[in-house]
Amino acid sequence: AQSVTQPDIHITVSEGASLELRCNYSYGATPYLFWYVQSPGQGLQLLLKYFSGDTLVQGIKGFEAEFKRSQSSFNLRKPSVHWSDAAEYFCAVPNNAGNMLTFGGGTRLMVKP
Amino acid sequence: GAGVSQSPSNKVTEKGKDVELRCDPISGHTALYWYRQSLGQGLEFLIYFQGNSAPDKSGLPSDRFSAERTGGSVSTLTIQRTQQEDSAVYLCASSPGVGQNTGELFFGEGSRLTVL
Numbered sequence: 001a002q003s004v005t006q007p008d009i010h011i012t013v014s015e016g017a018s019l020e021l022r023c024n025y026s027y028g029a030t031p032y033l034f035w036y037v038q039s040p041g042q043g044l045q046l047l048l049k050y051f052s053g054d055t056l057v058q059g060i061k062g063f064e065a066e067f068k069r070s071q072s073s074f075n076l077r078k079p080s081v082h083w084s085d086a087a088e089y090f091c092a093v094p095n096n097a098g099n100m101l102t103f104g105g106g107t108r109l110m111v112k113p
Numbered sequence: 114g115a116g117v118s119q120s121p122s123n124k125v126t127e128k129g130k131d132v133e134l135r136c137d138p139i140s141g142h143t144a145l146y147w148y149r150q151s152l153g154q155g156l157e158f159l160i161y162f163q164g165n166s167a168p169d170k171s172g173l174p175s176d177r178f179s180a181e182r183t184g185g186s187v188s189t190l191t192i193q194r195t196q197q198e199d200s201a202v203y204l205c206a207s208s209p210g211v212g213q214n215t216g217e218l219f220f221g222e223g224s225r226l227t228v229l
Contacts, residue, residue, distance in 0.1 A: 018225055026209075034217070036220075042222055043117070043204060043220030043221050043222045043223055044204070044206075044218070044220040045220070046217055046218070046219075049217060057114075078198070085151075090156065099144070099161055099163060099169065100146070100158050100169065100172075101158070101218060103148075103155055103156040104155070105155040106155055106156075113150070
């Protein structure tokens with residue numbers, strides 16, 4: 001069965017520092033991969049998605065992610081973090097039928113001033 | 114409205130009571146999902162509706178949970194005889210449902226359920 005693992009439950013970075021959030025997936029074929037963000041008290045919002053083609057994907061709010069098949073990873077990056085980026089981030093992969101998303105456990109990002 | 118709307122935003126109930134949570138998806142979206150978000154449990158799939166097809170109920174944790182979707186639009190998640198372990202945020206999402214949009218879900222802000 002498809003699954004995603006986010007090894008880091010909490011990450012704290014200083015404002016202006018770079019960020020990398022890890023996501024590892026288990027999938028039988030080339031996966032579709034997604035990153036969502038959940039700000040406090042809000043629903044989830046799509047940051048970016050990978051379907052095929054260029055392995056470096058650009059998203060909203062200055063985020064990007066790189067698909068690495070050899071490492072079964074889809075890590076999320078941002079060169080300079082802003083205080084408003086403090087939120088919980090979820091990596092996700094659909095099932096074979098494409099009718100349901102399986103989410104990782106999430107990584108809570110805290111930003112120090 | 115433009116987004117997925119859920120009500121109530123907060124619900125406090127006593128153990129053993131029934132609750133209904135409502136979701137109004139984005140107009141034109143054929144797929145509708147319910148997820149549960151509990152502390153320490155992440156996001157748990159509950160049920161999926163696609164058009165007029167039979168729903169995928171494989172994620173419902175017990176027969177106390179049920180959901181319906183009327184007219185292919187609004188959905189209601191019902192929890193009967195609530196238990197304390199049902200306390201969670203219940204998230205609804207919708208999507209266009211086909212093609213490359215698969216997986217691009219649009220979420221509501223959730224209904225926070227607290228069972229005392």
